[in-house]
Amino acid sequence: MKAGKNKKGPSLFGVVGRQGASIADFSYSDALKQAGLSWTPEQLDAYIAHPKKVVAGGKMKYDGLDDAAARADLIAYLASIH
Numbered sequence: 001m002k003a004g005k006n007k008k009g010p011s012l013f014g015v016v017g018r019q020g021a022s023i024a025d026f027s028y029s030d031a032l033k034q035a036g037l038s039w040t041p042e043q044l045d046a047y048i049a050h051p052k053k054v055v056a057g058g059k060m061k062y063d064g065l066d067d068a069a070a071r072a073d074l075i076a077y078l079a080s081i082h
């Protein structure tokens, strides 16, 4: 969650409202780069629920979170990190 600190995934600092694939020093998949996403709460909800459905060919190794209330809590948390 630290600004500028990528790990297996890109830093999620300030991700709510950010353009997809916009961290300059992170090596994104071509699929995510070409998806042209903007991380609105709605788009994040869909991605976290089923990453591979939203970005087929993306490289996030996460099967998805089925629990809608848990996703809402997670997105509220992400929105608080700026």
Ligand code: HEM
Binding pocket: 008, 009, 010, 012, 015, 019, 020, 021, 022, 023, 027, 028, 029, 030, 031, 032, 039, 044, 047, 048, 055, 057, 058, 059, 060, 061, 062, 065, 074
């Ligand atoms: C609930 C947990 C997770 C959330 C909320 C989450 C969220 C995100 C978001 C919003 C992006 C796109 C960021 C951007 O466009 O800059 C992303 C990308 C990515 N995440 Fe996750 N992530 C989670 C779990 C994981 C896990 C467990 C891994 C791997 C161990 C992972 C690895 C990646 C990778 C590699 C990408 C780049 C995908 C690509 O280029 O196609 N993430 N993640």
